[in-house]
Structures are given as structure tokens and as C-alpha cells.
Amino acid sequence: MTPRQRLEGKTALVTGAATGIGRAIADRYVAEGARVVYADRDADGAAAAVAAIGASARAVTMDISLEASVAAAFAELAEAGWTPGVVVANAGVQLFGHDAEIADLDLEVWQRTIDVNLTGTFLTVKHAVRGMLQIGGGSIILTGSPTAVRGEGSDFTAYSASKAGIHGLGRTVAAAYARRGIRVNTVGPAYTETGLVSAIVDDPEARAAIIGRIPMGRAGSPADLEGIMVFLASEESAFATGAVFAVDGGMTTL
Template identity: 75%
Template sequence: MGALQGKTALVTGSGTGIGRAVAERFAREGARVVIADRDAGAAEATAGAIGETAHAAVMDISDEESVSSAFASLEAAGWAPDVVVANAGVQLFGQDAKAADLDLEVWNRTIGINLTGTFLTVKHAVRSMRSQGGGSIILTGSPTGLNGEGAEFTAYSASKAGIHGLARTVAAAYASDNIRVNTVVPAYTETTLVTTISSDPESRKAIVGRIPLGRAGTPHDVEGIMVFLASDDGAFATGSLFAVDGGMTML
């Protein structure tokens, strides 16, 4: 029996990358998994690869009506999640910049998706979980929200710092409702989100050189901690930040 047997988990941004890897692992651990993504094709493809224990849901996390409708539809269909991984986000390479050079539109778009979108996901997850007697919410953070790693990415770094603070605030507010909220911080992880870096040997060498374990992260590196936090083994963990970053934030 898997660690998540009997649970239903929703993972945002799970059409690709870290979200897809986590959703697939959750399914292998026995959970029913909602593949939530604004790209309907990617969501359907991931759900199809997992099989009958997966359900595709189109969700644009920056649009509250989209988020609200998705949660309502899932509840009506018997797929209300007791685990939610708020993972979806953007990093606007070539547009995000140091503060004095950052265009307001880029700031607003990044914050709107990463921070406001995470807030909306959490808001409706909490509403759903309160009626079910509790649950586990897991946010995807970043080293850029903890140290100077994101000096060239003001909007992205600020959005992730906001996510870290949001997790602690919501954890404190809803602990009495048996809702746990934690943040997982991956290292630089090679997915389609960071092809600008991974396709440039010098840029890649520079960032991997700042990881003490000496390699880039992969989506599979964060699966284990996500399973722990989603499972009953993590029942006493809330309001915490779990770095799975090869030592990147210890320096």
C-alpha cells in the first residue's frame, strides 16, 4: 500500500516539469491525482499517461473564477482534494531584471501568476478542506526568495519570498482546522521553465557551481519530500520550509 492511499491530490502546473513528476509519484503512492494546468492539452496528456486514477482540470491560477470553478467542479464530481500542491508559476527570462530596470508590466505579470495565483489556489484549497476536516497544502518556493540568488530577477524573487511568507501565515491561521501548510524549496531545477539557462553552457556552469552537491536538480528530487508532507507521516509538520536544494541555501 502506498503512502497516499485513499487521498486525492491536486497539483497545479502539473502538465510538465516538477508538477508532472510530483503528480506521477503521488499516483504511484496510491493517490487519485487532479492534473491542474492552464494548458488543457498538457493536462490531458499527463492524466492520460497516469491512467484512470488521474483527472485533468483546466485552471488558470491567476484568474479567481477559473480557480473557483475548478474546485467547485471537482467537488461536484467527487474529486475534492485533501492535498493541494501549489506549484504553477512563471519566470520571465529576458524581461525580469534588477529593480531599476524592471518594467512594471513584467512585475505585475510575475506577481499576478506566482504570488496572487498561489494565494488564489490556497484560498480555495482552504475553503474546500475546511468542509472536509482538514488537509495538506504544499507550496513550491525558491532559493531566490531566501538569499541573493535571484539578483537579476527582482519580480520572480519577490514573488517567491511572498510565497514563503504566505505559507507561514496561512499555516498559523488554519492550524485549528487541521490544515497544514508547508513550503518546499528546490534548487535550480532543469525543466522547460529554465531552458534559457540550461541551454547556455556558461550560465549553467555558473549556477550549478553554486550548488554544493555539484549538480542541477531534477523534478524527481523533490518527489520524496512532497510525498512526506502530503502523507500522514507529515501530520505534525506545518508552517515550515523544507529545502531540497543540494545545499544551495546553506551558503
């Protein structure tokens, strides 16, 4: 086993793996020796992501906001002998131009954000835990946000609330299943430039305002998250559960 294959022998599933942070994590897991399931509601995108990888990756269509879709995906994987021992619940939405301060927030926008980000994470974790109980344990990693713990998202009420819920969910599930071999941790990235935040990338003033609150003075990239995601998926983090790992350029230290 080489130093770049810390996940050899593991099967991992990453949601939102067709693009952005999810794609970077899934690709790194493959490089680290894991079999990786690229899960996304974009079936074509997931298929394209695994096309050049070969037998160590497979695509699965999963709409995390629908339990039938999540359950079917996990059942398909179990039938194929691909029950994941590592699950990264990464998929989410941030509805720029619609999410707002609470007095101006439409219920539909609130509900859509909660359905995908919080309920979608709940459903992913629920079915991940069921599978891991059958294989003797595993590691679950949630994608959180500084907006969950401080007022960074004052005009993103639904998004901030959904991420706060994810942080709480992670702690609760970690405590419930620690003695059964399942670890749950949350990674909190700061502003990370992917397609999800194109509205900010294309707005120099808004981008500068956010980066100005990051002590390291730059935006994050998906590559900045790969190392912590490998650590939490590997046995190197065997005693870590219920924690939040900030990878935010010092944003939450201010």
C-alpha cells in the first residue's frame, strides 16, 4: 500500500459527485485506492464522471430529497456488493436570488432548501447507517458551513438554518452509533468556488466582501477539502466522531 492509497479496500459513496466539491472528493478517493460510488441526481453527469475510471467506480442516480430514490440507490449497491463503508453527504443547494432575510423569504424557497440540504442529508445518513450496521461500521462525513455557527449567511436564512441542522444531526447520530462502529463528522468549508456559487464568482464586489472575511485572504477550492475528507474516511481518524472540522482559511476564528 502506497502513501497515496490510504483507502484501499474501502467502498465509498459521495453525493453530489457529478461536479464541484463532490467530484473532487470522489476522484481523490479513487486515487487513494477506494471503490467509489458517484451519486448524483444528474445521471448523465455521474456517468460522465466515472466513464474514464473503470471498475473502481460506478455511478448511481440519487435524488437525496426523495426517500424512495435514496433507498433504491442503497438497495442497488447492496445487491451488487457495493454497500459503502464511507459515505460523504455532500449534495446541497444554495438558492441565490431567492434565499433572503427572513421577513422577505418565501416559504417555497425555505422548503426547497430544507428538503434538499437537511432532509436530503437525513435520508442519506439514515440509509448509510442501515447499510453500515450490516457490515460492521463505517465513517459518515457531512458537509457543513460557517453559516451554521455564525452570522455569515444573514441574507441566506434557509441555507444557514439547513446547515445548522446538519451540524446538529451529525452530533446526534455520532452519539447514537459510536458503540456500534459508526463515526460521523462534519467538515465546514468556507466560501469555496464551484458552480454552486457562480452568482458570487461573477459579482466582484460580493466576492471581495466574502474573501475579505477570510484571514488567509483567498477563496477555497475543492482541492482544499480533499485531505480532510481522506483523513476522516481512513482509519487514521478512528477516534474522531461527533466533531466539526473547519477548513475555512480561519474564517470561524474571527
